[in-house]
Amino acid sequence: MASATTFYDFKALDKRGKEVPLSDYKGKVVLVVNTASKCGFTPQYAGLEKLWxxxxxxxxxxxIILGFPCNQFGNQEPGSNDDIQQFCQINYGVTFPIMAKVDVNGDNADPVFKWLKAERPRLWGAFPTVLWNFEKFLIGKDGKVKGRWFPSKAPQSLEPIILKELAK
Incomplete structure (x- = not known):
């Protein structure tokens, strides 16, 4: 979406495959995370739920936190959307929205992730890919990307950053 200027210009599919305008989150601070159920970082679901x-x-x-499952890294999210939802609820008690499974890299990357990566490229240059599961993007109330963190960044460590953004 070449004309997109904010996160709110996009739509995503929810866990049932229903289109959700991201403008529904207008005025909110949004943490977007690409997730996976069989990854070394999967226990971050607990930290994300606590943060939420x-x-x-x-x-x-x-x-709001929006989880976007992705199977592009080591086949670590092979299940269906229903499998993913069940896994998140049973194992981590996740109550924040987990959207439909997406690609975050390559030709079939979801437009939201194409935009996120373009808006906040890596520190060492315009590295155009998400590196692994549980990479995090923070969207401000204005719909602009305010931060991007490696998968190793613990969700709880983002609390002061999110609170600062909420205070704006």
Whole structure:
């Protein structure tokens, strides 16, 4: 989407394959994470859920986490959307939205991820790919990308950054 200027210009598919305008999140701070169920970083679901509950309790209308499952890294998300939902709920009690499975790299990359990567390229240059599962992007209330972190960045460490963004 060449004319896209904010996160809100896109649509994504929810866990049932229903199109969701991301403008539904306009005015919220959004943490976008590409996820996988069979990855060394999979335990971050627990940290993401804790972060979600902690911030959502104080800012129920101003913050959301959106998980986007992806099977492009070592076949670590082979299940169906239903399998993924069940895994997240049973193993980690996830209550934040997990969207439909997407590609984050390559020709079939979801337009949201094409835009996210273009808006916030890697520090060492315009490295055009997501490196692995659980890479994180923070969207401000204005729909612009405010941060991007490696998969190794613990979700809880983002709390002060998210709270600062919420205070704007």
């Amino acid at each position: 509950k902690t911030i959502h309790e104080k800012h129920p209308d101003d913050f």
